[in-house]
Amino acid sequence: MDNKNALGRGIDTIQITKAREIHMQTVRSRMPQAVPVPTTQTDSMGPGNTTTNVAPQVGGCHIHRHRANNPNNPPCAHCGAVIIPAPKARFPAEDEPSITIGDWTISTRKKTILNSVEMEQWEEKLRGLALPEMIFGNSFVRVENKAHGFVMEFNALEALKAVKLEDSGIRVSYAHKWISSKKRNREKSADLQDTSLEIGHHYDWTYTTSYKGHFEGPSLKRDDQERIPIDKLSRPDPILFYDDMILFEDELADNGIGVLNVKVRVMNERLLVLSRFFLRVDGVLFRVYDTRLFVEFDENKLIREYKEHEDTYQNVLANKALKHVRDPKAMLRDSNWVASQLPLRKRECEVLQL
Amino acid sequence: MKLDETIALLKQGRHVPEETVYKLCQQSQELLMYEANVTRVDTPVTICGDIHGQLHDLLTLFEESGGIEKSRYIFLGDFVDRGFYSLESFLLLLCYKLRYPDRITMIRGNHETRQITKVYGFYDEIVRKYGNSNVWRYCCEVFDYLALGAIINESIFCVHGGLSPDVTTINQIRAIDRKQEVPHEGAMCDLLWSDPDDVETWSLSPRGAGFLFGKNEVDQFLHKNKFDLIARAHQLVMEGYKEMFGGGLVTVWSAPNYCYRCGNVAAVLTVDDQMDRNYTIFEAVPAQDDVGNAIIPTKKPQMDYFL
Numbered sequence: 001m002d003n004k005n006a007l008g009r010g011i012d013t014i015q016i017t018k019a020r021e022i023h024m025q026t027v028r029s030r031m032p033q034a035v036p037v038p039t040t041q042t043d044s045m046g047p048g049n050t051t052t053n054v055a056p057q058v059g060g061c062h063i064h065r066h067r068a069n070n071p072n073n074p075p076c077a078h079c080g081a082v083i084i085p086a087p088k089a090r091f092p093a094e095d096e097p098s099i100t101i102g103d104w105t106i107s108t109r110k111k112t113i114l115n116s117v118e119m120e121q122w123e124e125k126l127r128g129l130a131l132p133e134m135i136f137g138n139s140f141v142r143v144e145n146k147a148h149g150f151v152m153e154f155n156a157l158e159a160l161k162a163v164k165l166e167d168s169g170i171r172v173s174y175a176h177k178w179i180s181s182k183k184r185n186r187e188k189s190a191d192l193q194d195t196s197l198e199i200g201h202h203y204d205w206t207y208t209t210s211y212k213g214h215f216e217g218p219s220l221k222r223d224d225q226e227r228i229p230i231d232k233l234s235r236p237d238p239i240l241f242y243d244d245m246i247l248f249e250d251e252l253a254d255n256g257i258g259v260l261n262v263k264v265r266v267m268n269e270r271l272l273v274l275s276r277f278f279l280r281v282d283g284v285l286f287r288v289y290d291t292r293l294f295v296e297f298d299e300n301k302l303i304r305e306y307k308e309h310e311d312t313y314q315n316v317l318a319n320k321a322l323k324h325v326r327d328p329k330a331m332l333r334d335s336n337w338v339a340s341q342l343p344l345r346k347r348e349c350e351v352l353q354l
Numbered sequence: 355m356k357l358d359e360t361i362a363l364l365k366q367g368r369h370v371p372e373e374t375v376y377k378l379c380q381q382s383q384e385l386l387m388y389e390a391n392v393t394r395v396d397t398p399v400t401i402c403g404d405i406h407g408q409l410h411d412l413l414t415l416f417e418e419s420g421g422i423e424k425s426r427y428i429f430l431g432d433f434v435d436r437g438f439y440s441l442e443s444f445l446l447l448l449c450y451k452l453r454y455p456d457r458i459t460m461i462r463g464n465h466e467t468r469q470i471t472k473v474y475g476f477y478d479e480i481v482r483k484y485g486n487s488n489v490w491r492y493c494c495e496v497f498d499y500l501a502l503g504a505i506i507n508e509s510i511f512c513v514h515g516g517l518s519p520d521v522t523t524i525n526q527i528r529a530i531d532r533k534q535e536v537p538h539e540g541a542m543c544d545l546l547w548s549d550p551d552d553v554e555t556w557s558l559s560p561r562g563a564g565f566l567f568g569k570n571e572v573d574q575f576l577h578k579n580k581f582d583l584i585a586r587a588h589q590l591v592m593e594g595y596k597e598m599f600g601g602g603l604v605t606v607w608s609a610p611n612y613c614y615r616c617g618n619v620a621a622v623l624t625v626d627d628q629m630d631r632n633y634t635i636f637e638a639v640p641a642q643d644d645v646g647n648a649i650i651p652t653k654k655p656q657m658d659y660f661l
Contacts, residue, residue, distance in 0.1 A: 112617025115592040130551070130560075133590050134616055167560070174538045175562030181539040185520060200557025200566055233661055242657040246615075253547065253564060254470055263660055274660055282473065327481075329473060 065268065066240055069098035069105065099241040099266055102297045103147040106266050108243040111138040125157065128165045129203050132250035132258070135160075139245050141262045141273060143293065145300070148354040150217035152293065152302075154262045154275050156247040159211035168204040172255045173283030206279050207250055207258040212291040212306050213275060220304060220350035227349075228294045228303050233272055241266035256280040257333075271295045278335040285312050286332075288339040300354040309342035316341055357453050364446045367409055367439055372489055375445065379492040382448045385455060386499035391532050392524055393459050393504045399426040400634075401512060401623040403587030403595075403606035404463065407437025407475070410639040411610050411620065412446065418636045419622050422450050422457055428504050430587035430606065431463020431514035431546070434493075435474035436613055441483065444493060462500035463514040463587070464546040467536045498533050502545055506625055510583045516603075517567050517575055517584070518544030519556050524579055538563070549589060550603055569599040576602055583631075585623060594621025594635050604631075611638035 098107035114122065114137040122131060140155040182197055242265050249259040262275045273293040280286055288309040295302045319341055322328040331337050360378065363370055400419045405412050416422060433447060434440035451458050464470060471477050471490070480490040504512040505524065520541040521527055530542050537543050544565055551557075553568040572584060584603045591607045598605070610620035624632045 113590075113592055116596060119592075134612075171562030178539045178563040179558075182519075185540075197558055199560050199562075200551070200553050202560055205560040230661060234659070236659065239657050239659075253549075253559070253561060254464060254474065255561060265657070265660065272660070327478070330478070 065101055067100045069100055069107070097241070097243070101240075101266065101268070103145050103300065104271070104295060104297055105142075105144045105146065106241060106264060106271060107142050107144070108245065108264065109138065109140050110243070110245050111136065113137075122157070122160075126160055126163075128201065129160060129163055130201075130205070131160075132207050132248045134246070134249045136245065136247055139247060141243065141245070141264050141275075143264075143271065143273065143295065145217075145354060148217065148300070150215065150302075150352070150354060152213050152215040154211075154213045154247065154273065156260070158214045159209045159247055159260050159277075160207070162209045162211045163207050164204045165202070166204070167199070167202045168206055168208070170206055170281060170284065172252075172281065206252065206281060206287075207248065207260075207277075208279060208287060208289070209260060209277050210289060210306075210308075211260070211275070211277070212304060213273070213293060218352060218354065220302070220352045222348065223351045224347065224349045226303055226305075226351050228272075228292055228305055229296075232270060232296075233294070237267040237269070239265050239267060252281065256282045256284075261335075269297055271297075276335060276339075278338070280332060280338070281313070283313050285310065286316055286338055286342055288335060288342055290339070302352040302354070304350045304352075306346075306348045307344055308346040309339055310345050311342045357449055361446065361449045361453070364409075364442045364449065365413060367442050369483070370442075370445060372484060375441075375489050376492055378445060378448055378452070379496050381452055382496050383499050385452065386460075386496065386501070387533075389499075389501050391502045391528050391530055393501050395426065395428055395459055395504050395506050395512075397507050397629065398624060398626045399428055399506055401506075401510075401585050401606055401625065402427060402429045403608040403621070404432035404590075405429070405437075405443050406432055406465070406609045406612065407434055407440030407443050407479070408609050408638075409437070409439035409442045409446070411608075411636075412443050414610075414636050414639060415608055415620070415622060419624065419634050422454055425624075426457045428459045428506070428512050429461060430512060430585070431461045431500070432465045432587060433460075433463070434476040435465045435471055437475075437609070438479070440471075440476045440479050441489065441493070448496065459504050460500055461504060461512060461514055462497060462502060462532075462536070462546060464536065466497035466500060468494050468497075469535070498535065500532075502527055502530065502532055502542065505581075507629065509581055509629060510585055510625060511575075511579070511581050512585045513545050514586060515544070515546045515588045516548040516550055516586050517565075517571055518548065519565065520544065522575065522578060547588075550586075550598055550605075569602070572599045572602045582629070590616065590618065591621075592616075592618045594619045595623060595633050610636060614638075614641070 096107055096109045098105060114135045118137060119131060122135070122137065135156050137156045140153055142151065142153045144151045179197060244263045245261070247260045247262060249257070251257055258279045260275070260277045262273065264271065264273045275291040277287070277289040290307045292305045293302070316332065316338065317328070322331060325331055360370060360374055402415060419425060429447060433444045437443070447458065447460060451460060465474065471494070477487065477490050481487055506512065518541045526541065527545070532542060536546055548565040548567060550572065551566040551568060553566050555568065555570060557566050559566055576582065576584070585606060586603065587606055589605050590612055591605055594607055596605045604623065606621055606623050608620045608622055610618060612618055619635050619637050621633050621635050624634065626632065
């Protein structure tokens with residue numbers, strides 16, 4: 001903080017200095033953390049312990065190539081131009097960090113869960129769906145190419161529209177026991193004769209969604225032969241823009257978890273978005289539905305890959321890897337580990353060449 | 355055991371020796387053992403919803419609502435799981451209970467069970483803090499003795515979750531043998547788990563277990579027992595509280611910024627001698643103090659090369 005002008009300027013300067021400090025405190029929390037090198041890659045592209053958060057690397061930053069679009073953005077560690085947003089900054093109250101590289105603009109917004117008024121409006125919009133407990137309904141991740149009029153966005157409303165309004169066929173592990181005991185009680189007591197044991201209204205209470213993000217502009221073409229180039233994404237290229245957010249989450253009345261999470265990372269030449277729906281119904285099943293959006297900026301090429309993974313709880317729990325772990329339940333909460341264990345049930349791939 | 359010293363330790367979120375926890379749990383059990391399933395409480399009283407291990411917010415709750423030295427409290431359960439300070443939050447309430455037995459009533463929530471705490475954080479927290487699960491076992495034994503409900507001035511029924519089709523009068527709750535792990539079925543289970551909803555009659559949750567009840571059930575229950583209000587917790591509300599069914603039922607939620615990321619406010623409901631309802635709203639403590647020291651150990655958004 002520059003304090004040398006603080007003296008002699010009276011109260012105004014002090015207030016300004018204080019305001020600057022408050023602003024610094026807010027934005028400091030968004031400064032890039034130490035960036036670990038990829039751990040999933042097998043063949044490292046360079047020395048394994050390369051640190052990417054060192055002072056400006058000459059030539060590594062391409063200052064003329066990317067542009068931060070939000071004046072609140074703090075400088076990035078790579079070149080002093082890009083914001084790395086963080087979710088916990090509560091101030092400014094609304095923030096839409098954004099970055100532009102070539103024709104491509106990536107922006108995100110993170111806000112709190114919906115309030116009761118918004119919830120009521122959403123109930124109207126999503127007729128028949130009992131809403132999940134936490135909806136971060138004003139948050140989104142958006143990838144845009146203005147030159148070609150293409151926008152793809154990931155948000156909670158569209159994701160929930162893809163949840164089926166019919167019987168999911170899935171029941172919690174103790175459902176059978178529960179219902180039979182209720183039936184016995186009903187036979188015993190006349191008071192309970194009129195108690196319904198029918199499901200009030202059907203919807204997919206696991207909130208399983210096949211949402212792949214929604215877009216406007218030129219259509220994607222189906223091509224299942226296409227692959228996302230994992231080798232390029234495994235390079236420890238500096239991450240210029242990163243965000244990670246939950247769109248909705250429900251604890252399934254403490255029977256597990258259903259959560260839709262979106263992450264984005266933007267490098268100098270490409271970006272990757274991962275939208276993951278993770279479901280664990282305790283004692284019953286696991287699902288991981290992943291959508292990956294890949295863009296190679298210079299080629300103006302976009303690939304969207306969708307994968308469904310699913311298996312029973314018992315099969316996952318029987319995994320040998322869990323035998324020697326002190327707390328297997330912790331592994332079952334880790335969607336990355338679970339995803340690596342589940343068999344692939346479905347894969348679709350689409351391409352867009354602008 | 356010096357209760358006031360333990361209270362001071364807990365308020366700072368500092369380590370409490372295993373032996374102290376053991377004694378605390380033993381004494382609490384002896385005290386709770388003599389409580390009825392449904393305890394009677396006089397006004398004025400402050401009704402508090404889910405806490406979920408958010409110790410710093412629990413301290414705010416007491417500050418904002420008069421404090422245990424001056425006011426009476428009913429806690430509607432879900433003291434543990436999800437937050438980082440489940441143990442400290444629960445023990446602080448037990449200490450208050452031992453220190454001021456007539457000023458605090460603790461009702462069991464659906465998280466006060468062995469099965470749920472194993473999955474949702476309390477068990478992990480204990481193993482992390484003590485290296486073994488003894489303290490978790492002591493606490494679970496206390497859970498088994500917590501009351502199932504409370505009645506304020508013969509007119510407000512307090513419960514964690516909601517109603518049960520097996521329960522039409524309070525005497526039916528009094529008849530339950532509560533000193534056990536919460537079963538997966540039956541009246542005790544329903545009281546801790548069920549939810550109010552916009553339904554015509556009792557209906558089954560699409561999950562295949564658990565009841566939803568509507569305005570009719572609430573009206574009938576209130577009429578039959580000559581009550582004015584059902585106060586319950588169990589469900590997250592962005593505004594901290596939500597009245598339903600023409601004011602016959604209220605959900606009170608007392609964990610602000612739930613899970614350290616929802617951005618909701620919290621509320622407690624104070625009922626005075628005239629049976630007037632006053633809600634006190636409070637916000638979460640900031641994750642950092644003025645000079646940037648962490649108050650709550652938040653997870654920094656760690657950039658990673660996800661694939």
